[in-house]
Amino acid sequence: ENVPAVTVMGLGPMGRATVRSLLKAGYAVTVWNRTASKAEDLVAEGAMMAPTVSEALRANEVVILSLTHYEAMYAILSQAEEALAGRLIVNLSSDTPQETREGAQWVEDRGARFLAGGFMSQSDDIEHELSYLFYSGPKALYEEYADLLRPICRPEYLGEDYGLSQLYYQAMLGVFHPFLLSLQQAFATVDAYGADSGDFAAYAEGFAANLGAFVPFVHALHKGDGLEENAGDAMMEASADHVAKTSEAVGVDAPVTRAVRTVYRERLGKSDD
Ligand code: NDP
Numbered sequence: 001e002n003v004p005a006v007t008v009m010g011l012g013p014m015g016r017a018t019v020r021s022l023l024k025a026g027y028a029v030t031v032w033n034r035t036a037s038k039a040e041d042l043v044a045e046g047a048m049m050a051p052t053v054s055e056a057l058r059a060n061e062v063v064i065l066s067l068t069h070y071e072a073m074y075a076i077l078s079q080a081e082e083a084l085a086g087r088l089i090v091n092l093s094s095d096t097p098q099e100t101r102e103g104a105q106w107v108e109d110r111g112a113r114f115l116a117g118g119f120m121s122q123s124d125d126i127e128h129e130l131s132y133l134f135y136s137g138p139k140a141l142y143e144e145y146a147d148l149l150r151p152i153c154r155p156e157y158l159g160e161d162y163g164l165s166q167l168y169y170q171a172m173l174g175v176f177h178p179f180l181l182s183l184q185q186a187f188a189t190v191d192a193y194g195a196d197s198g199d200f201a202a203y204a205e206g207f208a209a210n211l212g213a214f215v216p217f218v219h220a221l222h223k224g225d226g227l228e229e230n231a232g233d234a235m236m237e238a239s240a241d242h243v244a245k246t247s248e249a250v251g252v253d254a255p256v257t258r259a260v261r262t263v264y265r266e267r268l269g270k271s272d273d
Contacts, residue, residue, distance in 0.1 A: 004027045007031070007063040008022070008032075008047075008063075009065050017124040021127060021151050030048045030059040032056035053079040062090065065092060069094065089115075091103060092118065101163045103116075115135055116165045133153040137160065237261060244261060
């Protein structure tokens with residue numbers, strides 16, 4: 001029998017979800033985590049725990065990393081650099097494109113191959129039909145291992161530049177963060193006003209689902225394709241001012257909206273309050 005086998009290092013929520021996807025697909029999964037106790041329930045579910053970094057690396061050709069940042073990769077892999085030669089390191093940790101390219105080089109300098117990735121998922125729900133996983137790195141390498149990596153999450157390969165998966169991931173998160181904060185601000189404002197944020201949430205969900213239709217519009221704006229009058233700076237500044245004052249009138253701070261208002265004020269050449 002030829003049971004596919006991989007190692008997963010880093011057992012935070014994403015690493016744990018990765019291990020479970022692979023176990024479900026019938027893989028032999030070796031795990032390692034700095035805090036070893038996080039491996040216990042996964043071992044009960046069928047994973048094998050490697051006691052050291054060296055053994056975790058030597059257990060399999062393909063080693064998946066799911067860590068807080070690239071700094072953690074160095075902290076872990078430097079414990080057993082001699083075990084890196086001949087491996088494929090697939091780093092699914094977040095960081096900047098620059099850190100990712102440097103990390104790839106560091107791994108390659110030690111005789112291993114490298115793929116970078118970034119999960120696009122709502123928290124650790126990587127099996128959700130809307131979840132996917134950006135990959136970047138050498139195309140031939142990606143294609144060689146695409147079938148093996150397939151059970152983790154639906155893949156989207158972006159290109160040879162190692163930094164691309166993190167570039168797209170960070171660009172997307174840059175959109176997501178203000179969305180998260182401003183939606184929390186919206187709920188707080190509706191409740192503080194005395195209305196029902198539960199009722200509002202249903203409208204907000206529909207509104208958020210329709211935001212996709214704005215993407216081509218914003219892209220056209222970015223390209224300077226003559227749509228500027230539809231989002232004029234004066235109108236946008238006034239609009240942001242109304243949002244901020246609506247929240248502030250009921251005692252809810254509106255830092256994201258204040259930042260938005262500042263952007264438009266600066267474009268208009270006004271000084272901020
Ligand atoms: P966590 O930060 O919860 O866990 C990361 C892992 O990194 C843990 O196993 C932790 O070990 C390890 N780690 C951190 N620093 C070090 C170090 N210096 N040395 C050794 N190990 C270290 O991350 P998540 O599981 O939530 O996420 C993993 C990656 O996926 C992140 O880059 C995140 O940005 C990204 N991501 C997360 C999503 C989410 O919703 N959570 C969604 C999409 C992507 P220990 O257990 O010992 O602390």
